[in-house]
Amino acid sequence: MPSQASDTFYIETSQLRVGLYIHLDLGWMDHPFSVSNFKLTDDAQIETIKSLGLKQVRYDPRRSSTTPAQSNNVVEFPLKKASHANTEVINDSPSLTPTQQKQQLFKQAIHESEQKFIQTSTDVRSIQKLSVEHPDQAYQIASTLVSDLVSNTLTESDIAMHAMNGHRIGDQHYQHELNILVLSMMLAKTMQVSEEDAVILGMAAILHDIGKRQISDKILLKRDPWSERETSIFKTHVILGLGMLKDLPVPKKMLTLIAQHHEFADGSGYPKGLKCEQIDALSHILIIANMYDNLCNPSNPNPALAKSPYEALSLMFAQQRHLFDQSILRRFIKCLGIYPPGSIIRLSDQRLATVLSTNPQQPLRPFVQLINDNDDEDGLIIDMRESMEINITQCIKADQLTAIQQSILRRKQRTSYFIDKVYATS
Known part of the structure; x- marks a missing residue:
């Protein structure tokens, strides 16, 4: 089972075929698949990938059950580090702090x-x-x-x-x-x-x-x-x-x-x-x-x-x-x-927040989102690894919140989880 990006190779999209295990180096909003790396199981997936405008994709020979189709232009080569050149990046606007x-x-x-x-x-x-x-x-x-x-x-x-x-x-x-x-x-x-x-x-x-x-x-x-x-x-x-x-x-x-x-x-x-x-x-x-x-x-x-x-x-x-x-x-x-994701917490500065995501390497310092009294605005997101002056003092129950805060949170009666990469901070 490959665990490093060096186990993958670039091929042209014209070389795609059912049975190849591929990686899409795109932002999650830039393709329609539920995950970014998977084995191709039908021609419709191949046509969808081609429609994304990519000239090359990565594939993993160890996870593939076939080899790429032949190409007139040989572009296959080891990839030393996963490329994210196609990932959408928000422009650094000078008007934003x-x-x-x-x-x-x-x-x-x-x-x-x-x-x-x-x-x-x-x-x-x-x-x-x-x-x-x-x-x-x-x-x-x-x-x-x-x-x-x-x-x-x-x-x-x-x-x-x-x-x-x-x-x-x-x-x-x-x-x-x-x-x-x-x-x-x-x-x-x-x-x-x-x-x-x-x-x-x-x-x-x-x-x-x-x-x-x-x-x-x-x-x-x-x-x-x-x-x-x-x-x-x-x-x-x-x-x-x-x-x-x-x-x-x-x-x-x-x-x-x-x-x-x-x-x-x-x-x-x-x-x-x-x-x-x-x-x-x-x-x-x-x-x-x-x-x-x-x-x-x-x-x-x-x-x-x-x-x-x-x-x-x-x-x-x-x-x-x-x-x-x-x-x-x-x-x-x-x-x-x-502090499991979905928990309501009180910070050392007395502000209230919900835990958004775990930080696997630093479980005491998760990603949290402040709870506002403003119904129309999401609270500030804090990566507690970068806010060492703030700590979590306690987990609290919903009935300890104000009526407005309870009303906001009550829209969500269920706690749903999903797996993703750790949020980037820079």
Whole structure:
């Protein structure tokens, strides 16, 4: 598996063919794909790339299943460092201060990430819709999406997890399966899971709840507590999901992960009541990610039941740790950081902010966005690595905010996550 840019080569766009693994050195808003590096699977992708006006693209021979087409002009050569010459850069306007220019760069990076999140969310929704009547098509879409995301996550060094802004993306783009995929991939990266296993884990994350498509919405969306009968019906979604996949050529291990995503280390889970040592190591990742997202984004639409990311982690460690593999739970907490993305925090200068993104190398100094009382204006974005005079003093609950601040934040009832490169600061 290549990990350096020197493992890639430039070729002409006329040399593109299905089976090549390519890298697009463009800003995320400059191409329509959900990720910037992936294996070409059809001619339509090639035509789309050609329409972007690129003369050359990078390809990775180690990840490719074929070689480039012959060309009259030989331009293939090793690339020592990834080129970003085609990446859109905001012009340094003399009318803007350095701080204003940096804010523009932050906002552009965030906007690009949000657009990719929305596209990926749309793909996940398509998988859900197809899963009942066309599980084979759902599986194919999921396979492509997961393979691309796994490659991006495992091969890029500066990867961070971002909380999506509810003002712009809206809760309609929240997808439980996508959150589980992102959370699982971030944890898998810290555990140095192989690419093969990461793809299996990612596929299980996307498809673990497809059995719910056969459960009545009267149960799934019910606000009142379930009866024993309703609880029993809900628990069948694990077996129903496995039944929907039984005729597809899927990895056996993926089915194991789906079958175990509601098991717990103390044996109190279902459907088999397995103990910690009986549960697959990858299943432990899925179980932890699933519990965390269910705490932050409960299926019951009552917002009072939702935990903040900080509260969810605290609850899992302080009161529920017996349910999980202890070593993986500790890794998960370290992966999300002391101040998980989406948390509301108070700074040492008494200002309030939300955590936008982790800084993997400096977890105590994330990217944060100030919370304004002005409903029409996004708050200032601060890279705390460059603001050493400011510290985080506490995580707070939404009910500790002013009425106006609560009103602004209430537009976002769900916490959505996505993987992207660490925001640039210069």
